[in-house]
Amino acid sequence: MSQELFTINNLWMMVATILVFIMHLGFAALEAGLTRAKNTVNILFKNTVIPALGILTYAFIGFNLMYPGDAFEGGFFGLAGLGLDLPDGWDTSEYDEGYTFFTDFIFQAMFAATAATIVSGAVAERIKLGPFLFFSLLYVGVCYPIVGMWKWGGGFLDTLSTPFYDFAGSTIVHSVGGWGAVIGAYLLGPRLGKYKDGKMNAIPGHNLPLATFGVFLLWFGWFGFNGGSVLSASPGEVSLVFVTTAIAASAGAFGALFASYAKFKAYDITMVLNGVLAGLVSITAGADQMAVWESAVIGFVGGILVVFGVVMFDKIKIDDPVGAISVHLVCGIWGTLAVGIFGDLAGTGQFISQLIGILSIGVFCVAFSFIVFFALKKTIGIRVPEAEELEGLDINEHGMHAYPDFATKE
Amino acid sequence: MSQELFTINNLWMMVATILVFIMHLGFAALEAGLTRAKNTVNILFKNTVIPALGILTYAFIGFNLMYPGDAFEGGFFGLAGLGLDLPDGWDTSEYDEGYTFFTDFIFQAMFAATAATIVSGAVAERIKLGPFLFFSLLYVGVCYPIVGMWKWGGGFLDTLSTPFYDFAGSTIVHSVGGWGAVIGAYLLGPRLGKYKDGKMNAIPGHNLPLATFGVFLLWFGWFGFNGGSVLSASPGEVSLVFVTTAIAASAGAFGALFASYAKFKAYDITMVLNGVLAGLVSITAGADQMAVWESAVIGFVGGILVVFGVVMFDKIKIDDPVGAISVHLVCGIWGTLAVGIFGDLAGTGQFISQLIGILSIGVFCVAFSFIVFFALKKTIGIRVPEAEELEGLDINEHGMHAYPDFATKE
């Protein structure tokens, strides 16, 4: 590997790192925009603290849990040490052909917080701040790196006879967040007034420009999320990934547009926004494997699924204020299965491996989330008091309003 | 070409692609910010759907219309096929010295939707959603690629004895949008209450931070729009383009500041914001041809023109809520002519070629827009009913409000 190519590869990985970083702002904006003004400070607080928490815990333990290297034992769990130990040749192609040790760490660290950020949306407007941050600490610092290792760290999902395939994390990142989200939302129960007398009452988001900003920033960052997962600047591979990513997002918008118009007879901007995200999550597992038409199909189906996902979770009274479970869990599963159906890897063996990956990671994440959230619920409690929920978390947990100069309707 | 240089060039084109992508968020924010709160969801909806539409139609037909290659016939029109056919050596310098086939496609695809996004601003707050999306489909999928081919696809404007010059699209992108905007705004008529008893009543934008975000994001993305139009990472050329772009934007801000202060005796933020965009549109045609002082002059004049453009279109009662026609059409023409006046290509022959390009593209776009909008007007109608316009498009076309928690003044 020439110094030139090494430098280029490393440069692209650093740019991709910055792009993944800005996705955290995307999540903050999306979640704040789709919830009520009285809980906005709380959302912003969580989404500012979580990336900081993710970067620090990933430096202390997460990176070593996810990429244990020689400390690897048995395929399920291993810990290389604590903190970041610079290996010899850390800044040369001796370490890796694509990037330095620090680039490796920081790119992965930016991903780490995503799992908790996804949960944040589903449990919004009613969860206590302290318990949520405690859950995030464990989920980002321990749960995510362990299941991430199963594939990306060379664990048992990577050594199946037909290895499980998850290019940039439909399962490893998005469904991990989605499982935590569904458990959290279930144990918390719905927001006051959401389901009354057997009827679902929509609680509209308070700032749709903010939500739109969020989705565009997520799409923007996803070029780094998927494009960086090539782990080099290889022109053919990265440009293919850019195209499949953009096509799937676009097709997802139309899938959700058509499905929501068919269902609700209205042009619902929140569905189209979630459709874009659905397309992105759906293509993530196989972004480097699909032809253009396949990306369009995968994204379009994702866009349809997100609409019916939202409707279905409302039917079973799992209240997810931003649709995170439908976007990240439902489409995360769909995108992972799609690798067994479309593209170069398609086949029964692959489809079964995809199922194994989805299920094993799902079982672990459900168990982990349930234990942590349930223990918190039974001890310090996870839900704010009713009066606080009605008045808003901002004034009660933070002592401030997000928009103090404006008159509100309530 | 070494593999290293090919990889660098491709990397820059991909980064430029992402930058152009985020301009769509810039347009969404600018247009939403400069219109009223009751029409915000509608603007956001259009500006989310249009880039998705642009990417998909460009994959299906636009790219093949704009770069017909061997299918090219007669200089005016050609179609290479439908969908994206991977050529041999698509991911090597055999295809192009700067990038892969997929990079070529996706960079151009991000430009494609811009034409319709510009129109969106001028027709805002009164156009029906369905007809607008239908117009966008045809304008982005057919009109833009055809006129784009005339120059960038090697068509007749490229084979003039002194070839028409339009580096990154003052005419090919911005004036195309501008012509559609002026026809749409004319056929729709002004918003209710804008011109009453021979007087112009300003209808202020509802969220100026949002508008400011839009302009900064557009400026940010423009470094990719112009810088990527070098079609390689060539250090001298790209850095020159960065400088001319930044200088023209800055000078545009001051041109508009001085002109609007002279005219209105107030420091009007919307004029300064449009001045930045005016400078950017003005330099786009010759961003690789100008010296620093020439960029300053071109941008400064653009900033002045945009102020007088806004005043003039109000005089003839063409109601353009965001000033899109002045920014993209007036300054698009000015910037294209400036290539015949300043820089290395200056000269009578070039000036005439610039006029030919402006006029031929103008005639085609005016005719195309007029036919489509007029046909829609005479059949399904293009304007929402009066009651709907007064109440707002959001609640009538989308069944939702952009800011449901806040009390409004009306």
Added chain:
Amino acid sequence: MSQELFTINNLWMMVATILVFIMHLGFAALEAGLTRAKNTVNILFKNTVIPALGILTYAFIGFNLMYPGDAFEGGFFGLAGLGLDLPDGWDTSEYDEGYTFFTDFIFQAMFAATAATIVSGAVAERIKLGPFLFFSLLYVGVCYPIVGMWKWGGGFLDTLSTPFYDFAGSTIVHSVGGWGAVIGAYLLGPRLGKYKDGKMNAIPGHNLPLATFGVFLLWFGWFGFNGGSVLSASPGEVSLVFVTTAIAASAGAFGALFASYAKFKAYDITMVLNGVLAGLVSITAGADQMAVWESAVIGFVGGILVVFGVVMFDKIKIDDPVGAISVHLVCGIWGTLAVGIFGDLAGTGQFISQLIGILSIGVFCVAFSFIVFFALKKTIGIRVPEAEELEGLDINEHGMHAYPDFATKE
């Protein structure tokens, strides 16, 4: 140097340029979000005009003042000429191994306006527009390039026996802004109602999502601010800087979270946001010198300092609406001193050099700011009339409201 490496280095510097550019939007959003709705247009106006002013003045005089080259005289002051004169070999490694002349200029130009943008926040909600722009013109065009030259242009701070070290500008950029901020805020006096009957009355910011956007965009851009200050794409150095930057920002968030919780018993989002910035400013002077744990300590201490800084300046009745003085001056000094305490350069000699740099630049900036602001105060005045301050600067200086469709509380 191969053409390939030159092209890569130049590419990274251009990407870093764009990242620094978007920090101006970050400042605009942060300052607008942390002040009142009635002064929002004024903040946006200043923060749009200042970068434009910065780029133009830097082209005309600033760049030649800061990098005088052969015109350099005596170590304190030199002027290479006016305007941008292309040197021979400007676009090759003959000019520089990292980038072209134009890249050099535009990267530095993006930094230039920062000094005035920092001041803008501290003097917000009561300064007259004209005098502020005049101050900015001199501060960005003259003061900043002169002190910048002392180190980065090879001046006397660079030729001390143990040279002063300021990697990306904790002192040279941030404290320069901070000194102007403290002088401006002092000469203006506090906002009406801020300190009454010996009590401090918090004046809450009107839009916390906007403030959050600002901080994330600043963090995002800081990867270019610090990462670009490597002045090449050198994989080891840039990736180290990315890691120290991200770790310090994260630790800063927690430092401020803990300190503000200890002090106020509330989870104050504005403190956490300023904590992120505190961490970033603190690591800027030594971002290429620190180990991971050292970055964490430096950032964490910065986060604590910013909380106590805000409290202290309120005690001495220096009213800084956005906390700019604590972030940029206090943490700028802390970060610069930290280079003498932590990392490879640590030592008494270095610590003394750091003090010399901080003090000499501080004295010059204080004198410069005082003379300019005092002269303006004694002639045309720097503070808006009381009635205008109460009603808001937007309607009085700009004739418009930032959010005309919404009902306000006052």
